[in-house]
Amino acid sequence: MTRRKLQEKRGLAFGIAVAIVKPTLLATTRRDWSGGEHIPAEGGCIIAANHLSHVDPLTFAHFVYDHGRLPRYLAKAEVFDIPAAGWIVRSTGQIPVARMTAGAASAFAAAVDAVRAGKLVIVYPEGTITRDPGLWPMVGKTGAARIALATGAPVIPVAQWGVQELLAPYAKKVNLLPRKTMTMRAGPPVDLSAYDGRDLTPEVLKSATSDIMDAITAQLEIIRGEQAPAVRFDPKSAGVKEIGNPYEQTERERRRKRGHR
16 A cells, blocks of 8 residues: 655644544544555546545545545535534635535636646545445536546546445444444546547536546445446436435425325
8 A cells, every 4th residue: 555745734724634533543443545556646636436424525535645635625515614624624725515506616616726726626426425225326427527627637536435334324323343444446547538628518528427437436346346237326317316315304295295194
């Protein structure tokens, strides 16, 4: 496993976050990391990863940090309103995303600026924790592809597995014992050369996004020793809500069900 020393100045907020998070993860989890040499040691880049748990931004940040880079996420805007945590995410240069709103465009512009400034930006192309019944990557949104094609920066696909045993999707109780292994596997940059010089039409973005999701899924197949479903899960076509807990009924749904009794 290749690890690198951090070259970028991390600042006070990153220093506080590392001092709290890293010792906690070292004490409570095991790590099985591979492919870290594919993460550029410097310069702007995008890391595209699958999303399994509310805690994986922390375990994934550990992987990135120990390979010499400061992680900057496209993170849901609600996190920025949490006391203390909100200060940390703002001060460490995380990028707020107002999901399912017109404001998401400003996040794209901020991410492009960050990559052009030589930062590493982490994107969960699925946009939320996977709804796939087998926890395979879902159909992706076009953000990672848009940033990559706008900047020319490499997209590094990374698959993670095991964090869902630490905190299951939308669960509220962390399962610390026995200690869980956080498996991370990075692959080589996604080849997006077929899109060079082309207008960023919906068709181009959809195709480039599919290439990115294919690359993430290929790494996860290696980790799991299984083959992913031939057709990628699509929440829209499956009638599953795209954000929030898909298993939680809304008050309107509860009233409707009571009315049918």
